[in-house]
Every structure is written in structure tokens, then in C-alpha cells.
Amino acid sequence: MANSLFEEKLYSGEFLVTTEVGPPKGADISEMVHHIDLLKDKVDAINITDHQSSVMRFPSLGGCLLVKERGGEPILQVTCRDRNRLALQADLLLAYSRGINNVLCLTGDSVDVGDHKEAKPVFDSDSVQLLKIIRTMESGTDIGGNELKGTPKFCIGASVHPEADFIEPQLIKFDKKVAAGAQFFQTQGIFDLRSLRRFMQYASQFDVKILAGIIVLASAGMARYMNNNVPGIIVPQATIDELASAEKDKRLQKGIEIAVGLIKTIKEENLCHGVHIMAVGNERIVPDILEAAQLAGVRH
Amino acid sequence: MIVAEQKSLAEIRQMITPYQRVLILGCGTCMTVCNAGGEREVSFLHNALRLAESRSGNGIHTFSEYTVKRQCDYEFLDSLVDKIGDVDAILSLGCGIGVQAIAERLPDLPVLPGVNTSFMGMAEEWGVWDERCAACGDCILAETGGICPITRCTKGILNGPCAGTKNGKCEANKDMDCAWILIYKRLERLGQLDKMRRYYPLRNFRTIPRPRRVASKASIDVGEGNG
Amino acid sequence: MHSPVSDAHNYRANRTEKYLDHSLMPPCQAACPLHMDVRGYVDLVAQGKIMEALQSIRSGNPFPSICAYVCTHPCEDACRRCQVDKPVAIRALKRFAVEFGGDRMVQAEAETTQQEKVAIVGSGPAGMACAYYLRKLGYPATIFEAHSEMGGMLRVGIPQYRLPRQVLDTEVQRLTQMGVEIRLSTKVVSLDLLFDLGYKAIFITIGAHQSLRMGIEGEESPGVIDGATFLREVNLGLKPSLGERVAVVGGGNVAIDAARTAVRLGTKRVNILYRRGRAEMPADPEEVEQALGEGIEILFLVIPTRIKRGNGRLSVTCVRMELGAPDASSRRRPVPIKDSEFNEEFDTLITAIGQAPQTPGGFDVRMGKGSTIQVDPTTLTTNRVGVFAGGDAVTGPATVTEALAAGRLAASRIDDYLQHRYPVAGKAEREKLVGDLLPETIEMIRKISRLEPPILLPEARVKDFEPVELVYDWETATNEARRCLRCGMGAEILFQDKCATCLTCLKVCPYHVPCLDASGTIQIPAEQCQACGICVAECPAKVIVLRKPYDRRSINEELDHILKSAAESKSKPFIVGFCCQYGLFGIGTLANLWRGAKAGVWIVPVLCVAKVEAEQILRAFEMGAEGVFIAGCGEQCSREDTAFWVRQRVEKVRKVLAQVGFETERLQTFFPSTTNEDLAPELDKFAEQIGRLYLASAIMQEVKS
Structure with a gap:
């Protein structure tokens, strides 16, 4: 029996669509609620980011609870940056107890890129170890070897970076994540399908589901900024040039076009098992993208 | 080697405010090597403080200078005894260990740190020092090609690079090499990439309950005699 | 619990620095027969x-003006700049110092403190030097000279275009002033007579004036003259008639002197016949070059075998030679080529194939090889008690400097003898610098072309006997002198126990000289160090000093002195400038500033700004300077990286200035990119700026109070 709705879909053979919602900086959650309501029925699951780019925000767990409340399927993003092994396990217990059963295990960005640069970076574990922690908990004990009263069960995923400029060490890490129990992967932003094809040739030997990460760029300036400041993002010059070629008020439109093009090709060529759309602050446009990519329709 | 950086003149002046006669004390070992508190830095700081005094127009401080071979052993500090007769405070340009050794050796005299002890490392070139060891107490360099991920990876992670590495550099600092890329290249060169494929479990932080102590002497009961 | 205070564990950080001269004897000094402090005066x-x-x-x-003209400068042959480019022009620099330093004005004095009279037979350089030093030691000294004028070979052997007579006359004049008794035209034939006259010791220095014979047919013919006689006649004022075409036989300096003298007497065509090739010629290459420039032809690998006189001319049969196996002098021995004879017609033939002493039989001293007088080389004593000998008479023809050294040695040995002392060895010589520069060091040393003093054009110089070589001008001389590598003066680790082995010296040295030995100790090989002083000013433990450590001390002393004077002068604001003294003052760039020295600009002369330490800059500010500048040679510096290190220290000091509320512009560096760039206007601007800053801060003070 599947541990979650999303896990069920994962093995259904359907082309999956996930997206993500960034929580607010502050206690006003109305916009997040709006975004969740907008998207919950149009995608298979919604990620809630965990202090993305090390910028302090409303917590991922809180966001996931909201998704759950509004009737959506949440994926809890968990990074190792801010919590030691006690806090990580505790949060996972809470998540499970509230029906949040999908977890994306991430190492987390360096605090140096965020808005609290003087913070103590925790990194008590890394993403591979986090996957192991979850699998250990599922076996009935905490990682200290103490029996748990009530055993959680999760559908767990991780990230992978097919467009990394030095791919071999990334693939080693991918292997280790698979070995540690990752069931699905959301890739970092994909811009060049050649690298995705190469990666899928490699990844297809494993029994894991790959969701291609699609970043919706709003302008060439945003692309350049992300290249320089957001870890794990490499926007190729060709994409930047394409964005820059558009008229000023049509740049977001251009970004949407690019994203839609990528999604369509991925789906047509059946390159991987689904897409993960990252609109980075433009969550409102995700339905349009789905529409244009002919992925619209109630998914529950 | 321990690497430190001299505190700003402003901070040092702030610290010495309550003390009239200050002995600037250098350290002839690590602090000399890292240019933070050797004999030259002692006299430079001495000159700088005197200049600051003369500029402020109402200076009350007087300074003396001295450098010991090492501040981090009581024996070296014994020679201080006849230097501190008319001193109100010692401004130590030793590392944090030196400052504390002085505090322990001279219980009645205030001691002030003139440097910020930064890390253990080595000189990359003249005037540039890089951290190399975090003194984690559980060395895994044999597994990582002699390159320490705990120190040189900004996240100190054990199972390979994060996705933030770009051009072989770290996401936290584009001038800093990604330790895991270095480790991969070195293990590849050594034909030991299997070491990187291995899973490394959570670190055992129990090896460093602070403060730590290392004993290289065996515990032998005094009663056992010398036979 | 702790051990009691024990001296053994004490680490004396504030030991007073030992200002000892540890410098090694440089090769130039070691090569000089007089062991002159060449490095020092350059x-x-x-x-x-x-x-x-x-x-x-x-x-x-004793006679620098003479050496300035005629020294064969073995120092230059030993100069280690030869390994980099060309040797420092030491002799020409000495000439510059003699001419511009006012040697002519120097008065020589001596007082008689001893009873024993000493006779000196011969007035050449050895005799003159011996007389000079004997007078300095207080002995009455008498020189006996067979010729009518003083100077021996200096007078009768060396042509006037190489050594002007007034130079020699000045030195003779000084000897007279010192009380040396001179008996001219007095040939000594018996030493017993001198002892009978009351002389207690005799120094024989009769030179080597007898020309060697070639031993060929017709050598006695009229029109054949020996070089020594020819030069003596000319030097004593005769004008021998030589005819149109003259041959000089030989390849030494006498042959060249004779040929060039013949040219100056109006001879149309002068040939030198030399039995070996140019490379084997013992004459000074510069002289050979100049002779060729004056139109003298040298026939190499040629030797005359027969001379026939007829029709008032000489028909000289010559044979061509080729070089065979090396002989005792390690030069290749010339061998006649069969059937290569040819005839040449000359009006005069001058033989200059070597000279030997001619010691009167009445001296009764033991003779050695080549009719030289036999002496103990360390005491210069002959087989006769109280009789010493030296110079060419003992060594055979040699150099002026060697003769001067022999005269000096004789004076001190005669003093030992008269005082009934065992001859004491000269005071322990400093350790000699041995070893060549390594290729890696040479690669890093800046190449700087040697600057030669100007010489007269050949057309002008063949007309008369005026000196051929002129004197440097001030700027050329200082620039040439800056080429000196200051061998043996380099850095050393004075307090090895305080060295933290931080490797700073190893990293900052532009020449990569410091190194770690097998035991992990830093070594600064003396033979490689270029004495730039960068490591001295950078060493974090302050344990490195220069072997001749006058630099730091002189900066501190000058700074103290100037700060005191500036404070006393009460002219406010005052500015302190650390200015390189190499070249800059000499070439006049800063001389303008000196002259201008607007009230309140005080200059600390330093021997290269790389030796100015950050602490010294701070001190200038502390003692009230409103501005400080450092002016150095920049790209013109003979050492590497000096400006870079000055800028490093300046930045370090500026950080402090900013923190104590001083504008960082109060500290400036000035490095001209060319020698001609005039710093004075820039410095004026700086002074004005400091004036404004001072005024502003004074107003602020007023406002505050």
C-alpha cells in the first residue's frame, strides 16, 4: 500500500506534474494560501521550500500543513542547514503525524548566500544521511537506536543536478542517494535537454522516478542574477540571449514560452517521469504554463 | 599552525582604556609565523598605539613591549615575572591559548587579547593564510584523498558535493575551491574513487565534548615505585 | 608545580642588536694586491x-691618483657582475672619486718618531710606497734614484697619455712634504756604503729596466732599439727620430706603449709583430683596442728572424707561426711554419719582448731566476741582514698595484726588523666570500649596462700625449657605482634561536636566495644574497640583519636627529621624507628638493627605500610629522621589487592612520618611472596638500575648544 497519494501516482505510470510554493517572510500567509488554492488541484503535489537560498521564511512544515488543510498533496522540503539530527527527526515525526508523508531531502544552501550570514550552519547531516535517517526511523528506531512508539512511513525524494559543469561527482552522489533509499528525484533547473537526455541514459538503470526541474525565468537580468547568486543554477547563455531578445513587457511571456517548450518536448519524447515547475515568486502563472503545455485538468 | 588576525586598533584602544601601563606581549611561534603577533608586530602595534595616544592629545597610557618564544606554556611565561612589576595589564598578541596561559600563570594581572584567533592553517603565499584543519578529533583524511571536507567544504558534508559547486568553486565563496571537486580529482588520480562511492554515516560529535583533553602519558600509580 | 624562573628557559626578545660588521671580503677586495675596500668606496x-x-x-x-690612471684593475676581472653582464668600472670610479673628491688638495703629513734611518734604492711605486709608509711609521727615509727624476717606471716607462706627469709630480711633492729625503741621479753601487752612512735598513726596489734580447742576427744594427730605452728617452724629454715606418716586437703593455708612443711622435705607419694570436696577448685588452683605434696594425703569429740594414732602412725577415701545444705559462706555444718567411722594410724596430732587473754586483744579494733578487715572500728579507727587496726587482715586470703592495709590506717588515719584533701576520683578514652566483640568482638580477668613461677620439689623441681617458660626469659615475652587487654584505640570521622559520624571508626574496637546509633551518647563502634588505624589514621575528648593518641604524639615527631638529625649528607643519640616497641625490632629482627644501621638509637619507620599516614611518608621524613621503628609484632601482614592498608597508601604515583619524593622503610614495622625471613639482604639490590638511585640522581644533 502506498504511503501517500503522491507515491501512488509515482508508480502509476502517469506523467507527473509538481510545483512549489515559497512561504512568506512574515506571519501573513494569505498569499501562500491563495497560491496553494490556485495550484492544489492542478498538480500532483506541491513542494513547500525550506528557507530557500538560506533566506529566513515561514517554515516548510507550516506550509505543508496548510496544503494539507486546503486539500492538496504536500511535499515537505527538509534541509540539513538549520536542524541537527534531533530536530530533524522530531520534525519528521510531526509531519507524519499530520499526514505529510512526502519528503524531499536536501543538504541546503550555504548560509553565506542568505540573509543571515552570521548564523551557525548546522549541517549535522547531509542529504544522503538524511535519507538514511528517514529509512532508519521507518524501521522502528530513531538513529540513536532507541525504539519509536509509532513508526512513520514516508515517500522520500532528493535532488540531482544533471547540468552541473562537472557531472561525475554529482552522479556518484546520485548513486549514493539512490542507495540510501530515494524514490524520486527533482532535478535542478533544466535548460538544455541534451544534458537531461544524457542523464536519463544513466539514471534509467535505477528504479527511481525523475522529475525534470523547470525554472520559469522572468527576464534575462533574473537569469544572470540567479547564475551568480543562486546555488545550483546554471542558465546557459543561449537562454539568456533568447530572453533578452524579447520586448520589455513580453519577457515573462518569453520565459513562460521557454518553459512550456521544454515541458512539451520532455513529455512528447517521454524523456523522464514528470516535471517539477519552479516559478520562483510567480506561482500565479503556473496554471497558464500547464494550460499551454496541455497538462491542465483536475489531477486528484 | 594557528592563524590569527590582529584586532583593529580601535578595538585594542577600547580594551586598554582602563589600564595605564600596558605591556604588549608577542609570541615567537605561531603568531610570528602568521604575522599577527611576532616581535615586528609588537613594535608596529606599539608605535601605532603611541601615535594614537599622541594624536588623541590626552593620552594617559604608557607601553612596553616584550616577546616570548611561546605563550602557551607556563615555563616560557616565567620570564615575565620581572617585566610586570609596574604593569597594569598585558595586551597579549598570542592566540587564545596564550592569553589563557597568561591568565592562569598571572592570576592578579588582567590580560587582554590583541588578536582574533582564527583557525589552523597554512600560508598559501606570502601574507595569505588558508584554513586546513578543524581539529574535529576524528580524522577521515585517509578516505578523502588527504583533503579535509570538514574544514574545506563550507557545509562540512561527507558524502560528496552539493549542487552549489560551479567552476570547481564553492557556492559560499567563488574564490574558494569546492573541497569535493578537489577530493574527486585527487581520488581519481590515486585510483581510489571507490572511497567516494562509500556511504559515510553521521559524524560522531561525541569525540569533541568541550573542553577536550589529550593525554599521551600512561596513568601509573605513584605507589608502584621506580623499579 | 612550575619550575622556578630559570635563565636557561628565558627567551630574551629584546636583546640589543649587535652592530657587528659580519660582511665577507668581496672578490674585488680579495683580488686587489692592496686589498682596497672597493665595495665600500663604490x-x-x-x-x-x-x-x-x-x-x-x-x-x-698611498697614491690613489696614480692607480686611478694606471691600475690594471684585477678587481674588475674578479667582479661578480661579470657573471651577470659586465664588471663594475671600478678604476674609472676611483678616478672619478680622486678628481671630484679633491685629491689634489689632500695634504700629507708625517712626524719623525724613530731614530733609525732607512735607505730606499729606487723611486718606483714600491720605493715611493715604502717611503710613504715608513714616514707614517715615523722613520727617516731616503730615496736614492739613479735617474734624474722620481718615479721609476711610472716616470720612465709609462707614457704620459696614460699617466699625466703632474699627477706623479703631485704625489712626489707630497712625499717631500712628508719629509722623505730624495737623492736624484744617485746610483747606488754598494750597500755597505749605505750601512756605513748610518742607514739601519735598506729596501732594494730597482725595478726591471733591462730589456730582454731577441737573440737574432742583426739585433745590434742601428735603428733597432729596445722598448724600455725608447720609452725612457721619450719620457725624459728626448724625441728620437723613428722614420716613416716602425715595427714593435712583442705583445705586452710595453709593446703597446711603445707603438702608441711612436704614433704620437708622428710615425706614419706602426706595426706590432706578435708571435701569438690576439687572445694570447698579455697587454690590457682596452689598450689593444685603443691602439688599433689609433691606426696601429698588429701582425699576429709573426716573429722576426733576421735584421739586415741597408740604404738607411731595416730589412726584417719574418716567419709566420702557428700555435702548438701549451707551454709552461699554459699559453699555446708558437711554432714556425715551414717556408713562410717574408721580408718587410722598416725604419726603426723596437723590441719589447720582456724586461729583467739589473742588479749591481756590489749589492751582494742572492739572485734567483731571471736575474731577480731572491727574498722570503712574507718578510721580503734577502740573504743580507737588514736588506729587503721588493717590486719588479723581485717579481720581474709586474703591475703598479703589486709594487705598491710590496712597498707597503716592506715598510711594515722593516719596522718589525728595526723594532726587533717577529714579523706578525697582518691582522686576521675577514672571511672571504667564495663561490659564484648561481644561474637562478643571475637570472633574477637586473641587467644594467656598464657605463664607460668618455675617451678622446683617435684623431684627437694621436696628436699629443694628453690623457686619452676622461673622467665620468657626476650622474654617470653614481649610476655606474649603483651596479655594484654589494657582494658579501647580504642578510644573515643573527638570532637563529629566535627564528620562527616562518619562511617570510624565503617568500619575499626577489632572488629566491633563502632556503631550508636538510635540518629545516633557514639559510641565507652569503654568496647569493643581493643585500636588498627586503627580508630584513619584513622578518616578523626581527632576526635578520645585513652583514654590514649600517642601514637600519643609520635610518633610526637620521630619523631621531631630524625629528629633533624639526621639533626645535618650530616650523609647522613639517614633513618627513625617506629618500633613497642611491642615485637620487647624486643625479639631482632630489637635489632640487634639498635646495628648494621649503621650510618644514626634512629628509631622511636611506640606502634604498626597501630598508625603511613600517615602524619608522609610524614614528615620524608620532613625533609630529604632518606628512610623510617615501621617494625611491622605482623602476630605476638596481634591485628588484623594492617599490612593491614599500607600497605594502605604506598600505599597512595607512590603515593605522585611518584608525587614528589621519587622512591617508598624508603618506605618499614617489617613484619616478625614468631618471629624468623631476619629482620636485609633485613633492611641492604634496607639501601644499599637507599644508592644507594641517590648516583644516588646526581650525577643527579651534572650533572644538
Whole structure:
């Protein structure tokens, strides 16, 4: 029996669509609620980011609870940056107890890129170890070897970076994540399908589901900024040039076009098992993208 | 080697405010090597403080200078005894260990740190020092090609690079090499990439309950005699 | 619990620095027969301290003006700059120091403190030097000279275009002033007579005036003359008639002198016949070059075998030679080529194939090889009690400097003898610098072309006997002197136990000289160090000093002195400038500033700004300077990276200035990119700026109070 709705879909053979919602900086959650309501029925699951780019925000767990409340399927993003092994396990217990059963295990960005640069970076574990922690908990004990009263069960995923400029060490890490129990992967932003094809040739030997990460760029300036400041993002010059070629008020439109093009090709060529759309602050446009990519329709 | 950086003149002046006669004390070992508190830095700081005094127009401080071979052993500090007769405070340009050794050796005299002890490392070139060891107490360099991920990876992670590495550099600092890329290249060169494929479990932080102590002497009961 | 205070564990950080001269004897000094402090005076010339340079030269050489003209400069052959480019022009620099330092004005004095009279037979350089030093030691000394004029070979052997007579006359004049008794035209034939006259010791220095014979047919013919006689006649004022075409046989300096003298007497065509090739010629290559420039032809690998006189001319049969196996002098022995004879017609043939002493039989001294007088080389004593000998008479023809050294040695040995002392060895010599520069060091040393003193054009010089070589001008001399590598003066680790082995010296040295030995100790090989002083000012433990450590001390002393004077002068605001003294003062760039020295600009002369330490800059500010600047040679510096290190220290000091509320512009560096760039206007601007800053801060003070 599947541990979650999303896990069920994962093995259904359907082309999956996930997206993500960034929580607010502050206690006003109305916009997040709006975004969740907008998207919950149009995608298979919604990620809630965990202090993305090390910028302090409303917590991922809180966001996931909201998704759950509004009737959506949440994926809890968990990074190792801010919590030691006690806090990580505790949060996972809470998540499970509230029906949040999908977890994306991430190492987390360096605090140096965020808005609290003087913070103590925790990194008590890394993403591979986090996957192991979850699998250990599922076996009935905490990682200290103490029996748990009530055993959680999760559908767990991780990230992978097919467009990394030095791919071999990334693939080693991918292997280790698979070995540690990752069931699905959301890739970092994909811009060049050649690298995705190469990666899928490699990844297809494993029994894991790959969701291609699609970043919706709003302008060439945003692309350049992300290249320089957001870890794990490499926007190729060709994409930047394409964005820059558009008229000023049509740049977001251009970004949407690019994203839609990528999604369509991925789906047509059946390159991987689904897409993960990252609109980075433009969550409102995700339905349009789905529409244009002919992925619209109630998914529950 | 321990690497430190001299505190700003402003901070040092702030610290010495309550003390009239200050002995600037250098350290002839690590602090000399890292240019933070050797004999030259002692006299430079001495000159700088005197200049600051003369500029402020109402200076009350007087300074003396001295450098010991090492501040981090009581024996070296014994020679201080006849230097501190008319001193109100010692401004130590030793590392944090030196400052504390002085505090322990001279219980009645205030001691002030003139440097910020930064890390253990080595000189990359003249005037540039890089951290190399975090003194984690559980060395895994044999597994990582002699390159320490705990120190040189900004996240100190054990199972390979994060996705933030770009051009072989770290996401936290584009001038800093990604330790895991270095480790991969070195293990590849050594034909030991299997070491990187291995899973490394959570670190055992129990090896460093602070403060730590290392004993290289065996515990032998005094009663056992010398036979 | 702790051990009691024990001296053994004490680490004395504030030991007073030992200002000892640990410098090693440089090769130039070691090569000089007089062991002159060449490095010392060249350095003084580089600083423009010409009078001090002359003083240094005079302390080691009784007749520097003579050496300035005729020294064969073995120092230059030994100069380690040969390995980099060309040797420092030491002799020409000495000439500059002698001429510009006012040697002519120097008065020689001596007082008689001893009873014993000493006779000196011969007035050549050895005799003159011996007389000079004997007078300095207080002995009455008498020179007996067979010729009508003083100077021996200096007078009768060396042509006037190489050594002007007034130079020699001045030195003779000084000897007279010192009380040396001179008996001219007095040939000594018996030493017993001198002892009978009351002389207690005799120094024989009769030179080597007898020309060697070629031993060929027709050598006695009229029109054949020996070189020594020819030169003597000309030098004593005769004008022998030589005819149109003259041959000189030989390849030494006498042959060249004779040929060039013949040219100056109006001979149309002068040939030198030499039995070996140019490379084997013992004559000074510069002289050979000049002779060729004056139109003298040298026929190499040619030897005359027969001379026939007829029709008032000489028909000389010559044979061509080729070089065979090396002989005893390790030069290849010339061998006649069969059937290569040819005839040439000459009006005069001058033989100059060597000279030997001619010692009167009445001296009754034991003779050695080549009719030289046999002496103990360390005491110069002959087989006769109280009789000493030296110079060419003992060595055969040699150099002026060697003769001067022999005269000096004789004086001190005669003193030992008369005082009934065992001859004591000269005071322990400093350790000699041995070893060549390594290729890696040479690669890093800046190449600087040697600057030659100007010489007269051939057309002008063949007309008369005026000196061929002119004197440097001030700027050329200081620039040439800056080429000195200051061998043996380099850095050393004075307090090895305080060295933290931090490797700073190893990293900052532009020449990569410091190294770690097998035991992990830093070594600074003396033979490689270029004495730039960068490591001295950078060493975090302050344990490195220069082997001749006057630099730091002089900066501190000058700074103290100037700060005191500036404070006393009460002219506000005052500015302190650390200015390189190499070249800059000499070439006049800063001389303008000196002259201008607007009220309140005080200059600390330094021997290269790389030696100015950050602490010294701070001190200038502390003692009230409103502005400080450092002016150095920049790209013109003879050492590497000096400006870079000055800028490093300046930045470090500026950080402090900013923190104590001083504008960082109060500290400036000035490095001209060319020698001609005039710094004075820039410095004026700086002074004005400091004036404004001072005024502003004074107003602020007023407002506050």
C-alpha cells in the first residue's frame, strides 16, 4: 500500500506534474494560501521550500500543513542547514503525524548566500544521511537506536543536478542517494535537454522516478542574477540571449514560452517521469504554463 | 599552525582604556609565523598605539613591549615575572591559548587579547593564510584523498558535493575551491574513487565534548615505585 | 608545580642588536694586491659621497691618483657582475672619486718618531710606497734614484697619455712634504756604503729596466732599439727620430706603449709583430683596442728572424707561426711554419719582448731566476741582514698595484726588523666570500649596462700625449657605482634561536636566495644574497640583519636627529621624507628638493627605500610629522621589487592612520618611472596638500575648544 497519494501516482505510470510554493517572510500567509488554492488541484503535489537560498521564511512544515488543510498533496522540503539530527527527526515525526508523508531531502544552501550570514550552519547531516535517517526511523528506531512508539512511513525524494559543469561527482552522489533509499528525484533547473537526455541514459538503470526541474525565468537580468547568486543554477547563455531578445513587457511571456517548450518536448519524447515547475515568486502563472503545455485538468 | 588576525586598533584602544601601563606581549611561534603577533608586530602595534595616544592629545597610557618564544606554556611565561612589576595589564598578541596561559600563570594581572584567533592553517603565499584543519578529533583524511571536507567544504558534508559547486568553486565563496571537486580529482588520480562511492554515516560529535583533553602519558600509580 | 624562573628557559626578545660588521671580503677586495675596500668606496660613490669615497680610497692606497690612471684593475676581472653582464668600472670610479673628491688638495703629513734611518734604492711605486709608509711609521727615509727624476717606471716607462706627469709630480711633492729625503741621479753601487752612512735598513726596489734580447742576427744594427730605452728617452724629454715606418716586437703593455708612443711622435705607419694570436696577448685588452683605434696594425703569429740594414732602412725577415701545444705559462706555444718567411722594410724596430732587473754586483744579494733578487715572500728579507727587496726587482715586470703592495709590506717588515719584533701576520683578514652566483640568482638580477668613461677620439689623441681617458660626469659615475652587487654584505640570521622559520624571508626574496637546509633551518647563502634588505624589514621575528648593518641604524639615527631638529625649528607643519640616497641625490632629482627644501621638509637619507620599516614611518608621524613621503628609484632601482614592498608597508601604515583619524593622503610614495622625471613639482604639490590638511585640522581644533 502506498504511503501517500503522491507515491501512488509515482508508480502509476502517469506523467507527473509538481510545483512549489515559497512561504512568506512574515506571519501573513494569505498569499501562500491563495497560491496553494490556485495550484492544489492542478498538480500532483506541491513542494513547500525550506528557507530557500538560506533566506529566513515561514517554515516548510507550516506550509505543508496548510496544503494539507486546503486539500492538496504536500511535499515537505527538509534541509540539513538549520536542524541537527534531533530536530530533524522530531520534525519528521510531526509531519507524519499530520499526514505529510512526502519528503524531499536536501543538504541546503550555504548560509553565506542568505540573509543571515552570521548564523551557525548546522549541517549535522547531509542529504544522503538524511535519507538514511528517514529509512532508519521507518524501521522502528530513531538513529540513536532507541525504539519509536509509532513508526512513520514516508515517500522520500532528493535532488540531482544533471547540468552541473562537472557531472561525475554529482552522479556518484546520485548513486549514493539512490542507495540510501530515494524514490524520486527533482532535478535542478533544466535548460538544455541534451544534458537531461544524457542523464536519463544513466539514471534509467535505477528504479527511481525523475522529475525534470523547470525554472520559469522572468527576464534575462533574473537569469544572470540567479547564475551568480543562486546555488545550483546554471542558465546557459543561449537562454539568456533568447530572453533578452524579447520586448520589455513580453519577457515573462518569453520565459513562460521557454518553459512550456521544454515541458512539451520532455513529455512528447517521454524523456523522464514528470516535471517539477519552479516559478520562483510567480506561482500565479503556473496554471497558464500547464494550460499551454496541455497538462491542465483536475489531477486528484 | 594557528592563524590569527590582529584586532583593529580601535578595538585594542577600547580594551586598554582602563589600564595605564600596558605591556604588549608577542609570541615567537605561531603568531610570528602568521604575522599577527611576532616581535615586528609588537613594535608596529606599539608605535601605532603611541601615535594614537599622541594624536588623541590626552593620552594617559604608557607601553612596553616584550616577546616570548611561546605563550602557551607556563615555563616560557616565567620570564615575565620581572617585566610586570609596574604593569597594569598585558595586551597579549598570542592566540587564545596564550592569553589563557597568561591568565592562569598571572592570576592578579588582567590580560587582554590583541588578536582574533582564527583557525589552523597554512600560508598559501606570502601574507595569505588558508584554513586546513578543524581539529574535529576524528580524522577521515585517509578516505578523502588527504583533503579535509570538514574544514574545506563550507557545509562540512561527507558524502560528496552539493549542487552549489560551479567552476570547481564553492557556492559560499567563488574564490574558494569546492573541497569535493578537489577530493574527486585527487581520488581519481590515486585510483581510489571507490572511497567516494562509500556511504559515510553521521559524524560522531561525541569525540569533541568541550573542553577536550589529550593525554599521551600512561596513568601509573605513584605507589608502584621506580623499579 | 612550575619550575622556578630559570635563565636557561628565558627567551630574551629584546636583546640589543649587535652592530657587528659580519660582511665577507668581496672578490674585488680579495683580488686587489692592496686589498682596497672597493665595495665600500663604490657604494659611497653611488650615494654621491665623493669625499668619503676618496677618504676610504686613501686609507688603503698611498697614491690613489696614480692607480686611478694606471691600475690594471684585477678587481674588475674578479667582479661578480661579470657573471651577470659586465664588471663594475671600478678604476674609472676611483678616478672619478680622486678628481671630484679633491685629491689634489689632500695634504700629507708625517712626524719623525724613530731614530733609525732607512735607505730606499729606487723611486718606483714600491720605493715611493715604502717611503710613504715608513714616514707614517715615523722613520727617516731616503730615496736614492739613479735617474734624474722620481718615479721609476711610472716616470720612465709609462707614457704620459696614460699617466699625466703632474699627477706623479703631485704625489712626489707630497712625499717631500712628508719629509722623505730624495737623492736624484744617485746610483747606488754598494750597500755597505749605505750601512756605513748610518742607514739601519735598506729596501732594494730597482725595478726591471733591462730589456730582454731577441737573440737574432742583426739585433745590434742601428735603428733597432729596445722598448724600455725608447720609452725612457721619450719620457725624459728626448724625441728620437723613428722614420716613416716602425715595427714593435712583442705583445705586452710595453709593446703597446711603445707603438702608441711612436704614433704620437708622428710615425706614419706602426706595426706590432706578435708571435701569438690576439687572445694570447698579455697587454690590457682596452689598450689593444685603443691602439688599433689609433691606426696601429698588429701582425699576429709573426716573429722576426733576421735584421739586415741597408740604404738607411731595416730589412726584417719574418716567419709566420702557428700555435702548438701549451707551454709552461699554459699559453699555446708558437711554432714556425715551414717556408713562410717574408721580408718587410722598416725604419726603426723596437723590441719589447720582456724586461729583467739589473742588479749591481756590489749589492751582494742572492739572485734567483731571471736575474731577480731572491727574498722570503712574507718578510721580503734577502740573504743580507737588514736588506729587503721588493717590486719588479723581485717579481720581474709586474703591475703598479703589486709594487705598491710590496712597498707597503716592506715598510711594515722593516719596522718589525728595526723594532726587533717577529714579523706578525697582518691582522686576521675577514672571511672571504667564495663561490659564484648561481644561474637562478643571475637570472633574477637586473641587467644594467656598464657605463664607460668618455675617451678622446683617435684623431684627437694621436696628436699629443694628453690623457686619452676622461673622467665620468657626476650622474654617470653614481649610476655606474649603483651596479655594484654589494657582494658579501647580504642578510644573515643573527638570532637563529629566535627564528620562527616562518619562511617570510624565503617568500619575499626577489632572488629566491633563502632556503631550508636538510635540518629545516633557514639559510641565507652569503654568496647569493643581493643585500636588498627586503627580508630584513619584513622578518616578523626581527632576526635578520645585513652583514654590514649600517642601514637600519643609520635610518633610526637620521630619523631621531631630524625629528629633533624639526621639533626645535618650530616650523609647522613639517614633513618627513625617506629618500633613497642611491642615485637620487647624486643625479639631482632630489637635489632640487634639498635646495628648494621649503621650510618644514626634512629628509631622511636611506640606502634604498626597501630598508625603511613600517615602524619608522609610524614614528615620524608620532613625533609630529604632518606628512610623510617615501621617494625611491622605482623602476630605476638596481634591485628588484623594492617599490612593491614599500607600497605594502605604506598600505599597512595607512590603515593605522585611518584608525587614528589621519587622512591617508598624508603618506605618499614617489617613484619616478625614468631618471629624468623631476619629482620636485609633485613633492611641492604634496607639501601644499599637507599644508592644507594641517590648516583644516588646526581650525577643527579651534572650533572644538
